[in-house]
């Protein structure tokens with residue numbers, strides 16, 4: 001439970017009052033606030049050519065996949081990394097010098113599968129299996145609760161959680177994607193935002209047209225994509241149409257695949273094949289398609305994924321919580337499938353923390369295959385360099401490298417559980433919990449400094465989340 005001091009309580013009450021005055025529902029809210037800034041207006045606009053220097057005691061750039069270097073300097077110019085190298089005797093001129101002593105500096109983490117606004121459903125239906133959780137809790141709640149207002153608030157809360165744990169990029173599939181895109185732009189995080197082709201809340205074509213017109217190729221924070229929920233919820237016709245749409249618009253596709261044994265039986269009954277084979281026949285296959293879960297894929301399915309270059313998003317905590325099973329990640333790695341990690345929605349996890357995901361994901365594989373091992377480097381690449389490949393963005397994110405976007409996070413190493421510093425990469429995967437992250441930069445802009453998220457009133461978001469909780473309870 002959140003424990004608040006008197007000062008915070010008073011502040012929260014004031015926020016509650018303010019929020020109750022401005023809170024409206026539905027289209028009225030969406031249209032009236034569509035272009036209003038969410039961040040504090042006192043924040044200075046960023047100079048696009050601003051030079052910042054980051055001095056790192058320890059740097060894990062992922063350029064050499066796992067080598068940690070001491071006393072390194074990152075020069076950031078505008079949104080990009082200008083250079084990376086040893087700290088020189090005299091520093092070059094810069095408008096800002098950020099000193100990260102006693103810190104491990106890493107690429108901003110990449111979450112390859114989320115449903116961000118579902119943070120508002122956190123803690124509901126925790127005792128159910130996937131099918132019952134979806135059909136008895138989530139789908140009915142979404143029908144009653146989802147509107148642009150809900151999406152905006154849920155996305156804000158989720159982005160705060162992501163920044164706090166060092167995440168700078170996500171691939172999300174949910175509803176009212178244009179509203180989400182606006183929040184991403186405002187908060188300064190990078191999002192591959194997939195429009196749900198099954199959505200009954202808005203017209204997918206209108207949303208996709210809007211996102212492609214506004215963002216495709218001309219904005220480097222939001223990347224439009226297509227979301228097909230799953231082979232058992234989307235008809236073969238819809239999948240084929242989505243595949244064509246993705247080809248025509250040159251967009252990525254995100255889809256849940258082979259998540260449960262029930263899905264395997266159902267697709268076999270309907271089409272006489274596995275979900276992966278069915279998707280291949282429908283044209284949903286290839287390097288631009290993110291296959292999420294793949295818990296119950298067989299050898300032939302994985303061979304198809306290798307042949308077609310189809311990447312996989314591994315979501316161990318969600319798979320465990322919903323009792324879906326363990327994805328054959330070690331086998332997929334051996335075969336050469338590109339793998340990224342995801343948390344899935346917070347309602348089936350119950351957080352968006354990639355540190356706990358790495359720890360759990362690695363241990364789960366060791367538990368399933370006691371005679372095999374997986375390295376901390378392989379696991380960490382699943383939230384950085386390999387995750388960037390999954391999203392088709394390995395040319396610009398996932399590493400701290402000259403020419404890449406300046407997506408950077410740092411952990412304060414002064415915590416008892418990070419001593420002795422025998423192997424910081426192992427500590428990242430097995431000892432850190434995300435709370436050590438106190439600095440985050442995305443696209444060259446500092447989003448969190450000394451643990452303070454810049455330019456966002458977190459208490460406004462917390463108070464709003466507490467208020468909407470009551471409406472959700474009534475809708476249950």
Ligand SMILES: [Zn+2]
Pocket residue numbers: 113114115256292344345
């Ligand atoms: Zn999901």
